[in-house]
Amino acid sequence: PPPFTGVWMGDSKICAIGVHCGNHITSHGLALNCCTDLTWFDHIVPCGLEGKGVTSLSRELGRHVTVDHVLEPFLDTFQEVFDCTLVFSEDPG
Numbered sequence: 699p700p701p702f703t704g705v706w707m708g709d710s711k712i713c714a715i716g717v718h719c720g721n722h723i724t725s726h727g728l729a730l731n732c733c734t735d736l737t738w739f740d741h742i743v744p745c746g747l748e749g750k751g752v753t754s755l756s757r758e759l760g761r762h763v764t765v766d767h768v769l770e771p772f773l774d775t776f777q778e779v780f781d782c783t784l785v786f787s788e789d790p791g
Contacts, residue, residue: 702745702747702750703715703716704745705730707753707758709749709750709751710750710751710752710753711744711745711747711750711751711752711753712730712731712752712753712754712755712758713729713730713731714728714745715727715728716728730755730768730772731752731753731754731755732754732755732756732763732764732765732767732768733754733755733756733762733763733764733765734752734754734756736752736753736754736757739751739752755768
């Protein structure tokens with residue numbers, strides 16, 4: 699819900715989105731909760747947001763959803779939305 703960043707299902711965040719800038723380098727990232735053990739969030743205030751929860755695709759869909767299940771459709775949609783072509787390398791360096 700505005701003004702909070704990320705992807706929300708009601709009052710529960712399912713995906714965090716972030717940008718980090720430092721030393722003339724900008725990094726972007728996201729964390730999509732697929733089959734995350736959500737009990738870890740019982741010990742913190744996620745994203746510093748009191749009264750907000752965290753959820754996952756598995757919880758919302760009522761079935762086990764792994765990263766492998768969502769990776770290809772996510773990347774295909776990313777390319778379509780941002781009108782780009784992703785290039786993959788076996789060597790991350």
